[in-house]
Amino acid sequence: MDWDWDFVRQIMPTLVQGVKITILATLLGSVLAAVVGLGIALARRSPNKALSRTVGWAAEFIRGTPLLVQLYFIFYVLPDIGILLPPLVAGVIGLGLHYGTYTAEVYRAGIDNVPRGQWEAAKACNLNARQTWSHIIIPQAIPPMIPALANYFIAMFKETPLLSAITVLELMNQAKSVANTYYRYLEPITLVGAFFLVISLCSVVLLRWLERRYGKIER
Amino acid sequence: MTQWSGYFGLILQGALVTIELTLMGSVLALIMAFLAGMGRLSRFLIVRAIATAYIEFFRGTSIFVQLFFAYFVLPLVGLELTPLQAGVLALGLNVGAYAAEVVRGAVQSIGREQHEACIALNLGRWQGMRHVILPQAFLVMLPTFGNNAIELLKATSVVSLISLADLTFQAQVVRAQTGNTMVPFTTILVIYFILALLISWGVRSLERRLARGLDGVRV
Numbered sequence: 001m002d003w004d005w006d007f008v009r010q011i012m013p014t015l016v017q018g019v020k021i022t023i024l025a026t027l028l029g030s031v032l033a034a035v036v037g038l039g040i041a042l043a044r045r046s047p048n049k050a051l052s053r054t055v056g057w058a059a060e061f062i063r064g065t066p067l068l069v070q071l072y073f074i075f076y077v078l079p080d081i082g083i084l085l086p087p088l089v090a091g092v093i094g095l096g097l098h099y100g101t102y103t104a105e106v107y108r109a110g111i112d113n114v115p116r117g118q119w120e121a122a123k124a125c126n127l128n129a130r131q132t133w134s135h136i137i138i139p140q141a142i143p144p145m146i147p148a149l150a151n152y153f154i155a156m157f158k159e160t161p162l163l164s165a166i167t168v169l170e171l172m173n174q175a176k177s178v179a180n181t182y183y184r185y186l187e188p189i190t191l192v193g194a195f196f197l198v199i200s201l202c203s204v205v206l207l208r209w210l211e212r213r214y215g216k217i218e219r
Numbered sequence: 220m221t222q223w224s225g226y227f228g229l230i231l232q233g234a235l236v237t238i239e240l241t242l243m244g245s246v247l248a249l250i251m252a253f254l255a256g257m258g259r260l261s262r263f264l265i266v267r268a269i270a271t272a273y274i275e276f277f278r279g280t281s282i283f284v285q286l287f288f289a290y291f292v293l294p295l296v297g298l299e300l301t302p303l304q305a306g307v308l309a310l311g312l313n314v315g316a317y318a319a320e321v322v323r324g325a326v327q328s329i330g331r332e333q334h335e336a337c338i339a340l341n342l343g344r345w346q347g348m349r350h351v352i353l354p355q356a357f358l359v360m361l362p363t364f365g366n367n368a369i370e371l372l373k374a375t376s377v378v379s380l381i382s383l384a385d386l387t388f389q390a391q392v393v394r395a396q397t398g399n400t401m402v403p404f405t406t407i408l409v410i411y412f413i414l415a416l417l418i419s420w421g422v423r424s425l426e427r428r429l430a431r432g433l434d435g436v437r438v
Contacts (some may be wrong), residue, residue: 004378057316061408063370064373064411064412064415064416065373065378065408065411065412065415066372066373066374066375066376066387066411067373067376068376068377068379068387068391068405069376069386069387069407069408070408071410072387072390072391072404073404073405073408076394076400076404077400077404077405079400079403080400080401141409158279158280158281159281159283160281161281161283161284162283163375165380170285172283176287179291185287185291185295186292186295187291189284189287189288189291189292190288190292192284193280193284193285193288196279196280196281197276197279200278200279200280201275202278206277215427
């Protein structure tokens with residue numbers, strides 16, 4: 001079977017539509033993962049043992065099970081208990097929750113890396129817990145985490161094809177549907193692969209830059 | 220009344236396929252990890268280039284796309300694969316690329332003095348690697364290999380999309396036949412989690428065994 005450029009030109013508009021959804025899902029998923037991760041990290045540090053244990057176990061469970069099954073769970077099981085979600089929303093929630101448990105570890109490491117002296121200084125300045133977090137700890141903890149967070153967001157981007165399993169019309173699903181319409185798998189699937197490869201090679205450059213810019217921890 | 224025992228048998232069959240895939244994929248991944256990881260440390264530019272290209276390619280595109288490529292596109296160039304072969308190939312090559320970086324990092328983390336000791340003892344490059352560097356580096360790799368194996372276990376769920384009857388696929392079958400979504404999906408989530416716990420427990424006990432007698436040596 002030979003590569004057919006005319007066919008590539010013909011299917012390009014459909015694939016571009018898929019790319020838009022892929023990027024949208026990645027962006028929304030990243031925002032959700034960043035927020036969920038912070039929530040998990042803070043809950044695990046909570047003095048309330050019951051809360052920190054429960055959240056710790058839940059995060060461990062989510063990290064130990066496949067994203068695909070979690071997506072099925074959100075999309076097919078939740079309607080049974082009355083929560084009906086559109087595919088894209090279910091997909092974004094799945095991505096956000098799954099990668100939130102990974103970013104939680106990044107936050108944990110980042111927070112642990114803030115020197116003890118900063119906590120003591122906050123106490124000495126008579127800041128309460130909320131002020132300590134928002135003015136002292138988080139501003140210092142975030143910059144060193146940025147490269148690691150970006151790494152997970154890129155990993156999430158590469159997982160978005162899984163959303164096609166719950167009928168989100170992202171790039172992979174569009175490629176599969178054109179492939180099934182014309183019975184040509186070579187061009188669509190190769191283009192999807194090439195697209196992901198190009199984006200992730202670019203993201204390697206971006207990551208290197210982020211590491212240079214934010215990666216250094218000041219001591 | 221639904222015949223749950225029969226359906227549970229189906230899910231157990233799926234669990235066996237998942238375990239089989241995880242084991243075979245891990246073996247392939249381990250082989251590829253050492254080949255590519257050592258390749259990146261080679262003296263020869265061409266070997267380094269091939270290893271780097273392999274790693275960047277398989278880390279840069281998602282496992283889902285690679286699996287579809289192996290299953291739908293390779294037959295077009297005359298390489299017919301069964302779903303099981305395609306699954307093992309894609310999983311092993313994908314996770315092998317991630318693990319190759321672990322191998323490289325671990326070998327590079329072994330101190331200069333060990334290399335100098337090899338030269339002082341007149342060991343060849345291969346002998347020094349085999350008897351001095353790798354035994355120490357392997358202990359450094361082991362915990363990350365455990366994480367990689369869990370990633371591989373989770374990635375096996377994707378093979379259900381190329382009609383291989385693993386856990387996720389069987390859960391879909393049960394869902395289609397009973398109309399119940401909650402029970403099958405919850406069951407397989409728990410099974411995946413137990414398998415992940417088994418892997419991390421196995422790796423930890425292997426690590427303890429291999430570390431015996433090295434207490435004073437390791438930092």
